[in-house]
Amino acid sequence: MKQHHENQHHVTGSQILIYFSPDFVVDGGFDTISKAGVLADLLVARPIAGTEIVSPAPATRNDIVAVHDEFYVDQVLGGRGGQFSGDDESAASVLATTGGVLRAVETVLETGGCAGSLSSGLHHAKYDHGSGYCTFNGLVIGARKALKLGARRVLILDLDAHCGGGTKELIGLLRDRNIDGIEQVDVSVSSFDQYHNAPFAQLKIVGASEYLSTIEQSLSDIADPQSIDLVIYNAGMDPHEKAGGVTGINTEVIRRREAMVFEWSKSHNLPIVWVLAGGYSGDSFTKRDVAELHRITAEEAARVYAGIATS
Numbered sequence: 332m333k334q335h336h337e338n339q340h341h342v343t344g345s346q347i348l349i350y351f352s353p354d355f356v357v358d359g360g361f362d363t364i365s366k367a368g369v370l371a372d373l374l375v376a377r378p379i380a381g382t383e384i385v386s387p388a389p390a391t392r393n394d395i396v397a398v399h400d401e402f403y404v405d406q407v408l409g410g411r412g413g414q415f416s417g418d419d420e421s422a423a424s425v426l427a428t429t430g431g432v433l434r435a436v437e438t439v440l441e442t443g444g445c446a447g448s449l450s451s452g453l454h455h456a457k458y459d460h461g462s463g464y465c466t467f468n469g470l471v472i473g474a475r476k477a478l479k480l481g482a483r484r485v486l487i488l489d490l491d492a493h494c495g496g497g498t499k500e501l502i503g504l505l506r507d508r509n510i511d512g513i514e515q516v517d518v519s520v521s522s523f524d525q526y527h528n529a530p531f532a533q534l535k536i537v538g539a540s541e542y543l544s545t546i547e548q549s550l551s552d553i554a555d556p557q558s559i560d561l562v563i564y565n566a567g568m569d570p571h572e573k574a575g576g577v578t579g580i581n582t583e584v585i586r587r588r589e590a591m592v593f594e595w596s597k598s599h600n601l602p603i604v605w606v607l608a609g610g611y612s613g614d615s616f617t618k619r620d621v622a623e624l625h626r627i628t629a630e631e632a633a634r635v636y637a638g639i640a641t642s
């Protein structure tokens with residue numbers, strides 16, 4: 332596995348696949364299940380050189396029960412559970428968005444480089460219930476798939492405003508079954524879904540003034556980064572002062588954050604998958620404004636991993 336990666340990592344200027352299908356979107360739904368469509372429209376109207384939107388095959392029940400409780404999974408797939416069960420399309424949506432993460436993981440494990448999926452609503456999902464707009468934890472489902480495909484060390488980097496307590500729980504439950512190899516680094520600006528640190532899950536909650544420096548330190552504290560087989564980046568936009576976050580984290584800070592993440596990852600030749608995570612519209616901040624923030628992740632991914640200059 333590692334040998335294969337080393338042959339592939341040095342490819343530069345490679346295309347970044349961005350997984351999206353209309354099945355992701357529940358029209359008229361809350362931001363978590365509707366904003367991907369707005370962002371996909373932006374990416375079609377103003378394409379980012381070096382990226383290509385592709386439709387993923389959906390996740391299967393087997394993919395999901397590798398991480399979550401079977402009874403809960405069947406409730407959701409039957410339309411009777413999850414965070415958006417009032418929406419008829421919610422089961423198809425969550426299979427599609429989870430599939431996007433899985434296909435992105437498979438792609439970068441095969442070819443190296445970077446891929447994205449316009450999935451959100453992942454990191455608060457617990458073993459047997461949804462939480463905080465998250466139904467299934469696509470981060471851990473993607474990491475578990477990577478281990479099955481031969482990866483030995485998967486880093487989940489979570490920079491959503493809120494803590495990834497669902498991810499921490501699910502990594503711990505896998506470890507209880509002797510499935511090791513997944514770790515989390517989590518920098519948040521809110522205590523929602525807070526958890527106790529463990530050797531495999533390190534959480535810091537900070538304010539705006541220490542935000543970028545804490546992320547930089549957290550990345551540089553990661554031991555032996557060359558041995559990481561895959562990074563899964565939960566690229567939440569809700570730390571932004573207008574998208575649900577804290578005053579002082581503005582668009583420029585977000586762009587510097589995305590640059591920092593992809594430059595760190597690229598400097599170690601790591602395959603990386605990014606997803607959308609949080610980011611919320613309000614009275615003076617539209618879904619389109621939120622989508623423009625998420626677009627920054629794709630732009631910085633393309634600049635760093637596809638060698639494309641963007642404005």
Ligand SMILES: [Zn+2]
Binds near residue numbers: 493609
């Ligand atoms: Zn959040």
